[in-house]
Amino acid sequence: MLIVPFFISLGLTPLIKKYSVIAKTYAKENERTIHHGKISRIGGVAIYVSFIISMALFVKADMAVNGMILGGSLMFFAGLIDDLIDMKPLVKLAFEVCAAFILVAFGVGVDVLRLPFGITIDSIALSIVFTIIWIVGITNAVNLIDGLDGLCGGMSVVIFVVIGCIAIVERRMDITIITFLLAASTFGFLVYNAHPASIFMGDCGSLFLGFMISAISLLGFKSSTIVTLALPMLLLMLPIIDTLSAILRRTLKGRKFLEADKSHIHHLLMKQFGHRNTVIIMCGITTLFGFSAFVYMLNEMFGLLAIMIILLAVEIFIEKSAMISEHFHPILGICRRVLNRIKLIAKIIKEHKEKKSAK
Structure with missing residues (x-):
């Protein structure tokens, strides 16, 4: 058939x-x-x-x-x-x-x-x-x-x-x-x-x-x-x-949301991986989302976990590639703030130990 x-x-x-x-x-x-x-x-x-x-x-x-x-x-x-x-x-x-x-x-x-x-x-x-x-x-x-x-x-x-x-x-x-x-x-x-x-x-x-x-x-x-x-x-x-990224990107730039541009996901991937590999990557990601749908049907917890991991990876790519805006990086911004906070706490603990050992 x-x-x-x-x-x-x-x-x-x-x-x-x-x-x-x-x-x-x-x-x-x-x-x-x-x-x-x-x-x-x-x-x-x-x-x-x-x-x-x-x-x-x-x-x-x-x-x-x-x-x-x-x-x-x-x-x-x-x-x-x-x-x-x-x-x-x-x-x-x-x-x-x-x-x-x-x-x-x-x-x-x-x-x-x-x-x-x-x-x-x-x-x-x-x-x-x-x-x-x-x-x-x-x-x-x-x-x-x-x-x-x-x-x-x-x-x-x-x-x-x-x-x-x-x-x-x-x-x-x-x-x-x-x-x-x-x-x-x-x-x-x-x-x-x-x-x-x-x-x-x-x-x-x-x-x-x-x-x-x-x-x-x-x-x-x-x-x-x-x-x-x-x-x-x-x-x-x-x-x-x-x-959604295209609508947000064009709105932030003061352009019509129906106006075409060259900042879509496939354009950004192509700059780094080439034409054929970009198509393979995007079809592969779609397949992973499809696989996560099957996992969700079998086990909701593992399915949601798989979905969140894939979405997180896509979000990080969007932020690092400045697909929406150079200033749009909520996830990476949170990670940087947490990392800086950890470094600050580690520095305070180290200084406290040094003062304690000096005494």
């Missing part, structure tokens, strides 16, 4: 590359880009078409799945328009909100919000708002990491596989099949998108994948709540952290 979307995507991608030569749908070079030459930026067409064909062949869609496909299709075509004529950010945001409303209209969303300490919020209005924020946030988070060859596709494959495996544990074979079909469709495209890439997925690919990840997490964990949603959030932790 999985070889069908893989080979459809694998066969379609070269055809899209040839079409791009005729249609002149190339990725534009600017101060933020790292590629050179004429490279197609509509490779997401291969991912979308191979997935839709595979869904028609292997999945009997219900109302929720139809809503997911309809919303995902809207995001795909919105991204394709953006790839062709460069849509304004606010217009793109409007499409994302519309896609989220479609998903809600088809019955996909969080029904009840169960917060820590036994707090339960059973409000249709708040559930809809939370669902829309979730869809828009995750879609943009995935879109933002599409900055290196194979990065967005590679991380998406990892996320789909892990969510699919979690769905197996939860006995949701419908979610498993959908996520694996998406992973296979994306993997076929990755053959050409791996560094050095000969084609990019473009917004039609990244927006589609981002929407599908956010929608599937709601579809797969519908009875879910803040705590349950933390599991798929773990898989998306890097793009979520990257998005």
Whole structure:
């Protein structure tokens, strides 16, 4: 079953590359880009078409799945328009909100919000708002990491596989099949998108994948709540952290938060580790977050410990790389103050001992 979307995507991608030569749908070079030459930026067409064909062949869609496909299709075509004529950010945001409303209209969303300490919020209005924020946030988070060859596709494959495996544990074979079909469709495209890439997925690919990840997490964990949603959030932790850091960084600099820059996590890693290694590192970290999700399902204490260790490592990297600001270092600042306090206490004890021995 999985070889069908893989080979459809694998066969379609070269055809899209040839079409791009005729249609002149190339990725534009600017101060933020790292590629050179004429490279197609509509490779997401291969991912979308191979997935839709595979869904028609292997999945009997219900109302929720139809809503997911309809919303995902809207995001795909919105991204394709953006790839062709460069849509304004606010217009793109409007499409994302519309896609989220479609998903809600088809019955996909969080029904009840169960917060820590036994707090339960059973409000249709708040559930809809939370669902829309979730869809828009995750879609943009995935879109933002599409900055290196194979990065967005590679991380998406990892996320789909892990969510699919979690769905197996939860006995949701419908979610498993959908996520694996998406992973296979994306993997076929990755053959050409791996560094050095000969084609990019473009917004039609990244927006589609981002929407599908956010929608599937709601579809797969519908009875879910803040705590349950933390599991798929773990898989998306890097793009979520990257998005929040970008908003904070641009706000501190007095820039629009939708304004692009070259200070994302993958840009900073690439300066030190190179292109290919950065993609491997980020996919590896995503895999670790996925592993911690499984550990959490087996043992909450060890799972939380693993999560905190990974998050601490990411936070230290953000502070040392000045990703947000040169003055933003809360964790390192605390560590320095504690270390200085220990040194001061050690110095006082040493002086006290010296005075005592002198007597």
